[in-house]
Amino acid sequence: MMKSLFASLLACLLLSGVMGHSYITDVSTKLADDDKCSLCVEFAEQAVDGLLQFILQVGVVDSCGDLCQAFADKIGNKAIGFVCTILCDVVGVKEFVNIIQKADLDPIYYCELIPVCGVNDNGDAKFTTFDVSPKSGPQGVFQIAFEYVSKNGTGTGEISLECVTVDGIPVGDAFLHELAPAGTYNGVFQLKAEPDPNCDPTQGPCEQWLPGDYTVKIAICNGECGSKHPHSQIYDESSATFTITQ
Template sequence: GRAPKTNVQSSHIRHISLPLKQGNNGVDVDLCPTCVNTFDDLIYFVLDGIIELGIINTCDDICSYVTQKSGSPVLEAICSIGCDIVGVNEFIKLATEVDLDPIYFCESLKFCPINDNGDAKFISFIISPPHAQAYSTFIFDLTFESVNGTGTSQLLFNIQTIDAIKISSFFLIEAKKPGKYAERFSIDTTPDPDCESAVDPCEEWFPGVYNVTVMICNGECGSHHPHSQLYDMVKGSFQIDK
């Protein structure tokens, strides 16, 4: 089965890769985003395994269980490599921590780099077009600068909607060297389907002004784990016309 997602990610906002990337041109399959993106599933199967197996003496015990139950070579790799790096006791201790967040977990397994002296400051935040009707796509262009480089970071978007439905999206930003960086996102203001029959709240994109807050953080925004801090915050808005 699929793991239930702990943080509900809004599907309205998407990350658009920009062709001009400064800095990290790694050729290897990058294990940091892989670890972060598979975190929910891995923890789900590891916790399941702890309950079902009872006694876990080796990394192979728990990772064989994860592999068998998930059928995923990616989860097998993350489990085996990560567990071997920290040892089985530390791996189990980490996996069972309260309020565990993906970036801290993947940093602890040495998949994601740590930089506690990093920084990032927003230089610009442009939303285009400034106003349009519902069903339009708005583009968010962000640029930020880092003097000392960044740790493994997160961009968090919060949008205040007219109908008070929370739209929030977060994106992994891999550790950066000092420099200027541009990130582009798009937001689709097509109302959620089946709004009349939906039990869950759904966004209708009523006319009005939508305030957007973007945070860039070392680690996960709002995390109480080590290697986490707010670097900077920027605000903007767009308008949905009648």
């Protein structure tokens, strides 16, 4: 029942957020198995910046319920207010506010401080396979497959993907991966390498996927890739190339 509740809340949180277009989609077995951890990370990505600004405006608040209800009313989002209360109740309102200020907008570190995401500072991971297929072809869907081996298990972190494009427009995304024991793991992403008809050029440059050579870079990290906070490191990186012919 508890796992089902967190899964439902996560779905509501995702639907209620502002979803930007992403060319990269995870089509592998779910990388984040802990619903409470993934719920927290989604909350942190969508709401912690706004919640921090709200706290700075309203000052001291007496309870988690008062803080989260007021924030939910301000932004008009009951789902985020409900998740806020659940996470705040874990540590109490004073520590909850302290963690928001301390985490410095790093969602994974924030959720480790709550704490609802597990920590393993002795983890490791090494890519054994990283490939893009087809190697060459017209605009369309390219499969990105990877495999990595961990001898000591991995901490809560992310797998980051970046595609270096011909016209220099940044394309990339990052996906939460769970605290996991030692073993061999694999996954598949899809890269939709074709212009997005819904892209609004007034909101930023639109990738055209011009003919030429492309490089896809992958990183697996403990914590958020590039973070300077505790429990953060880059385990391993790899790259692969493909060509768009037309």
